[in-house]
Amino acid sequence: MDAKTTSRYREIYAQWQRDPEGFWAEAAKEIDWFEPAAKVFDPGQGIYGRWFTGALCNTCWNALDRHVAADRGDQAALIYDSPVTGITASYSYSEMLYEVATLAAVLADFGVKKGDRVILYMPMVPEAVFAMLACARIGAVHSVVFGGFAAKELAKRIDDARPRLILSASCGIEPGRIVKYKPLLDEAITLSDFKPEACLILQRPQERAAMNEGRDHDWAGLRDAAMADRKLADCVPVLATDPLYILYTSGTTGLPKGVVRDNGGHMVALKWSMENLYGVKPGEIWWCASDIGWVVGHSYIVYAPLLHGATSVMYEGKPVGTPDAGAFWRVVSQHKAVALFTAPTAFRAIKKEDPDAKLLSKYDLSTFRTLFLAGERADPPTVQWAEEKLNVPVVDHWWQTETGWCIAGNPVGLGMLPVKHGSATVPMPGYEIDIVDESCNKLPAGTIGSIVVKLPLPPGCFPTLWQQDERFRESYTAEFPGYYKTADAGYRDADGYVFVMGRTDDIINVAGHRLSTGGMEEVLASHSDVAECAVIGVNDALKGEVPCGFVVLKAGVTRDHAEIEKEIVALVREKIGPVAAFKLAITVPRLPKTRSGKILRGTMKKIADGEQWTMPATIDDPVILDEIGTALKGKGVGG
Numbered sequence: 292m293d294a295k296t297t298s299r300y301r302e303i304y305a306q307w308q309r310d311p312e313g314f315w316a317e318a319a320k321e322i323d324w325f326e327p328a329a330k331v332f333d334p335g336q337g338i339y340g341r342w343f344t345g346a347l348c349n350t351c352w353n354a355l356d357r358h359v360a361a362d363r364g365d366q367a368a369l370i371y372d373s374p375v376t377g378i379t380a381s382y383s384y385s386e387m388l389y390e391v392a393t394l395a396a397v398l399a400d401f402g403v404k405k406g407d408r409v410i411l412y413m414p415m416v417p418e419a420v421f422a423m424l425a426c427a428r429i430g431a432v433h434s435v436v437f438g439g440f441a442a443k444e445l446a447k448r449i450d451d452a453r454p455r456l457i458l459s460a461s462c463g464i465e466p467g468r469i470v471k472y473k474p475l476l477d478e479a480i481t482l483s484d485f486k487p488e489a490c491l492i493l494q495r496p497q498e499r500a501a502m503n504e505g506r507d508h509d510w511a512g513l514r515d516a517a518m519a520d521r522k523l524a525d526c527v528p529v530l531a532t533d534p535l536y537i538l539y540t541s542g543t544t545g546l547p548k549g550v551v552r553d554n555g556g557h558m559v560a561l562k563w564s565m566e567n568l569y570g571v572k573p574g575e576i577w578w579c580a581s582d583i584g585w586v587v588g589h590s591y592i593v594y595a596p597l598l599h600g601a602t603s604v605m606y607e608g609k610p611v612g613t614p615d616a617g618a619f620w621r622v623v624s625q626h627k628a629v630a631l632f633t634a635p636t637a638f639r640a641i642k643k644e645d646p647d648a649k650l651l652s653k654y655d656l657s658t659f660r661t662l663f664l665a666g667e668r669a670d671p672p673t674v675q676w677a678e679e680k681l682n683v684p685v686v687d688h689w690w691q692t693e694t695g696w697c698i699a700g701n702p703v704g705l706g707m708l709p710v711k712h713g714s715a716t717v718p719m720p721g722y723e724i725d726i727v728d729e730s731c732n733k734l735p736a737g738t739i740g741s742i743v744v745k746l747p748l749p750p751g752c753f754p755t756l757w758q759q760d761e762r763f764r765e766s767y768t769a770e771f772p773g774y775y776k777t778a779d780a781g782y783r784d785a786d787g788y789v790f791v792m793g794r795t796d797d798i799i800n801v802a803g804h805r806l807s808t809g810g811m812e813e814v815l816a817s818h819s820d821v822a823e824c825a826v827i828g829v830n831d832a833l834k835g836e837v838p839c840g841f842v843v844l845k846a847g848v849t850r851d852h853a854e855i856e857k858e859i860v861a862l863v864r865e866k867i868g869p870v871a872a873f874k875l876a877i878t879v880p881r882l883p884k885t886r887s888g889k890i891l892r893g894t895m896k897k898i899a900d901g902e903q904w905t906m907p908a909t910i911d912d913p914v915i916l917d918e919i920g921t922a923l924k925g926k927g928v929g930g
């Protein structure tokens with residue numbers, strides 16, 4: 292690490308190491324508590340201990356009410372910018388509070404109370420943010436399901452979360468097509484064993500959904516009626532350790548993991564991060580170009596900027612095609628954003644369309660200070676391109692749905708450390724990272740191994756999986772005792788910089804979206820002509836990785852292979868959703884396996900990516916790998 296750096300990082304990290312509880316107790320002073328914590332950290336509660344036990348608080352209060360009380364009421368809380376509908380709208384903190392307290396009253400009228408779950412299956416519209424905060428206001432637990440997931444995935448989440456209500460909209464809007472949400476919602480409720488009591492449907496002008504008599508209710512009608520009756524719900528005090536939300540993320544099987552976020556630790560960590568990691572001040576304009584269906588959207592479109600009293604830009608559009616590769620520059624310039632947080636894939640898309648960034652010259656980006664990238668590995672050429680074109684620091688930082696905020700990053704607010712391309716920089720306070728081998732021995736600098744985090748995890752990280760403590764233990768703490776297993780592989784260099792290289796499990800990262808190849812294999816295997824299958828992630832210049840499925844057909848299947856492959860592609864879209872970006876199924880005579888019957892997915896990936904590979908000593912029949920290579924020819928993958 293550069294000795295000349297003026298960053299306060301080392302001092303702050305050391306301060307945390309010396310006294311973790313004191314560090315977080317100090318950070319907690321930035322939050323309003325109805326009752327202070329009995330203990331900053333109680334190692335006796337939960338699986339690895341719990342933060343701020345005994346404290347009473349409300350996340351919505353801290354995101355809205357207290358800012359209005361502190362004279363921030365007229366400041367914009369949310370700017371909605373939607374090139375797909377042509378709408379731009381701004382909501383002040385006071386207006387937001389009014390919308391949220393009204394919607395919270397509507398939810399309460401349906402009997403929703405503290406601890407009840409509410410599923411949100413929503414496009415990127417302000418009402419989705421109002422709904423998240425309305426749940427937080429009354430202590431209900433929201434679970435947002437990304438709009439690109441199909442009915443079956445939604446049904447799995449309904450069965451697991453058992454929501455009293457589902458909030459949805461008539462449609463989402465993708466470039467060139469309207470995605471009708473309501474038929475997907477109806478199908479999901481038909482498929483699920485658990486049935487919600489009611490659904491609130493936001494009718495968008497682009498598509499009017501048919502309503503189910505008795506079950507479905509018109510969102511706008513209920514809002515207007517509640518406003519006419521002056522119904523407003525107050526904040527309900529909840530324990531800091533009570534759940535704020537459940538967010539499902541891909542596990543190694545088709546059954547998603549319900550990551551639980553609590554109220555107190557989450558607020559403390561996110562508030563700390565806005566100033567110290569992102570270097571943003573209250574009152575400044577911040578833009579996170581993700582989707583509220585992902586953790587990045589939860590934390591940095593909704594909660595962190597609002598807890599901080601900043602203005603959050605919510606963007607319903609794409610980096611390219613809405614209308615062009617200058618869209619991001621337009622939004623930054625129009626709303627005077629000081630920082631943008633997005634996934635590297637978005638920048639790869641822009642770079643592909645406008646390699647010289649000619650469209651930049653149309654916009655004034657003088658307010659813009661920093662670009663933050665996360666969600667997947669930030670490839671050095673993309674980082675370099677962004678640095679050159681934007682002439683601002685580009686900060687890669689690494690985190691996961693489970694952690695809810697950054698594990699390793701470059702703390703802009705504390706003073707930036709020198710950037711090393713390919714590295715997410717250094718651990719944030721709260722995270723002690725080790726690189727270990729399979730036997731949990733620490734590895735020296737420069738050696739790749741499993742990245743693990745010493746328990747306890749800091750505030751903001753998940754305390755457990757929804758009603759699945761045992762799955763939490765098995766998935767995250769069993770393999771490396773005393774540590775949280777990130778399931779990412781990487782190394783640290785001599786300066787302590789962390790390099791995150793990829794997953795150690797069967798999760799792949801497609802355009803910054805985390806997907807399970809195991810889940811896709813379950814779908815492929817359900818096709819009536821498929822005997823066995825394997826799905827791997829292959830390199831893709833735009834999306835980082837894309838899935839590629841290999842299928843062995845049942846003996847006696849004489850149908851055209853191309854037709855079956857097309858059906859398989861359609862089946863994944865139908866069962867998992869378009870977000871899987873599953874476009875390639877390849878029929879092969881057999882799959883390469885070890886003598887004990889394990890499919891050699893790693894070697895298949897190397898072949899597909901055109902990388903060097905060695906013949907595994909345990910292979911059953913080496914010829915099969917040649918067959919895989921032959922089958923991939925002309926498919927335009929990898930390399």
Ligand code: COA
Nearest residue numbers: 438439463465470581587634636637640666802803869870
């Ligand atoms: N509802 C319904 N469908 C959706 C959807 C939504 N909310 N979001 C995406 N989809 C669909 C897309 O239309 C696409 O469908 P198609 O197969 O018919 O083209 C499919 O899901 C795959 O979407 P995506 O992976 O986003 O690819 P894309 O080609 O539409 O766009 C990028 C490529 C790079 C522009 C885009 O992936 C992007 O902006 N990524 C940023 C990722 C991000 O923000 N990640 C969050 C973590 S920070």
Ligand code: AMP
Nearest residue numbers: 665666667668688689690691692791805
């Ligand atoms: P998600 O839970 O969807 O946020 O995905 C988390 C996974 O994305 C991590 O486990 C990593 O594999 C990957 N990831 C996220 N950010 C980075 C990063 N900055 N560098 C490398 N990989 C990343």
